[in-house]
Amino acid sequence: MSATIQPVILCGGAGTRLWPASRGARAKQFLDIIGKESLFARTLDRATGAGFSAPLIVCGAEHVAMVREQSQGRDLRLIVEPAARNTAAAIALAVASSADDVLLLVMPSDHVIADVAAFRGTIAKAADLARDDWLVTFGIAPDRPDTGFGYIASGAPLGGAGFAVARFVEKPPLADAEAMLREGGYSWNAGIFLFRAGRMREAMLTHCPAIYRAAEAAVANALHDGDALHAASAPFEQAPSDSIDYAVMEKDARVAVVPVSMGWSDLGSWQAVHALAGADASGNACSDDLFAHDSHNCLVRAPGKRVSLVGMDNVGVIVDGDDILVIALNRSQEVRAAAKARA
Structure with a gap:
């Protein structure tokens, strides 16, 4: 198994929650919302260097030019989605393009992580769980009873590296969020994942085969343009539009959460x-x-x-x-x- 981790940066979406600054090709991830660098450039920075291979960017055709401009000549690969089909299908494209033993670190392109050292340290800690065929998700230590996030309940400890997931909680009403904070053992769901490609392939074929087969066919019939793979539209558009949480993570029996405090925000408003x-x-x-x-x-x-x-x-x-x-x-x-x- 490769010792390096393959970053997969999900770069789709129009970011309408930050309208009017964010829209169309000039989506939220490409804006300098905080500081002088765009959120996408910041994501590239923290997933570059020792231990990481060249990033794989999954984006729509309308964002290819901006990805290339803001990557500033970095070594990377692109998978171009022919249609928006939510996170499960986007991740399936990356999985279908990867060898079984590659560790894929999937992350959104539009989040802020202030403590990059904590982020990288947590990724290294979680890698052993991923190699042991856990589907790892990263939980953010909550500092308030926020109703805008999903929550993850930690179950049995996994050797100090993390916990088996006891359950996922949809965005709760305030009273439930307050109760979870008092009880402890709950994290915000940040939408960041680490897993072995072959393990996720098996999970998708079990839990959401229509999504994976559509992505697999889209990759098999893709057009290659230098460092960009343009997924075939006809098969990909057959994929149901589901989140990876709903399609896989909430259904699989071997899902782990690694809690982390790293100055995280999804800048969702x-x-x-x-x-x-x-x-x-x-x-x-x-x-x-x-x-x-x-x-x-x-x-x-x-x-x-x-x-x-x-x-x-x-x-x-x-x-x-x-x-x-x-x-x-x-x-x-x-x-x-x-x-x-x-x-």
């Missing part, structure tokens, strides 16, 4: 962006020209504009071209209504 953005003494975060009078805990993202706030609290102002979003930050999840109306 403008409220989450505000929490990580550099704010002034009044809690206002803006890297542009802002005048704030009697205003607190606001987020302003309006490149090249002069924004003035008077008597505003917990408000986001996002300007992108002709689109202006003004939103109560505690209702950030409702931005999709505006994105849909303005599409």
Whole structure:
């Protein structure tokens, strides 16, 4: 078995939760939401170096140009999805393209991980579990009873490296989230996975054969263009659209969770962006020209504009071209209504 780990970076999705900045080919993962580097570039950075082979990027055709531009000449491979079919089918493409004994580290391209050393140390610890044919998922130590994440319950310990998964919990109501936090032994589901390709292949053939067979045929009939494999559309479009959690992880009997604290955020809303953005003494975060009078805990993202706030609290102002979003930050999840109306 190869001693190196193959990073698989899932780079699809339009990121409408951060509309209007994120949309179409200029999706969330390609934006400099926090700091000067894009989220995709940050993901590449933490999955590059000793112990990792060249990253494998799974993306849609509309994102290929941006992937190439932001990878800045790095050695990588691309698998181009001909249609959006959720995470199970995207991962199946990577599995169908890999030898059985390769360890695949699957991660989204649009998350923030502040403590990269903790991330890499946890990956190394989890590798033995993956080699022992556990499907490993990484759980984030929760610091609040958040209803926006799924949870993973830890079961029996696995030699100090992690725990067998007792159960997965869908996004809970607040009372349930508070109870899980009090009880302990629960992690947020970060959507980061490590497994042996052959083991996941077997699991998919058991739990979601239609998805795997569609991906397998799409790879077998793919067009090759240099470092890019363009999956065949006809078979791939037959794949059911399911998440990897629903299709495999919640059904398999040999799933492990490795809890980790690594400064993780999925930046899943403008409220989450505000929490990580550099704010002034009044809690206002803006890297542009802002005048704030009697205003607190606001987020302003309006490149090249002069924004003035008077008597505003917990408000986001996002300007992108002709689109202006003004939103109560505690209702950030409702931005999709505006994105849909303005599409």
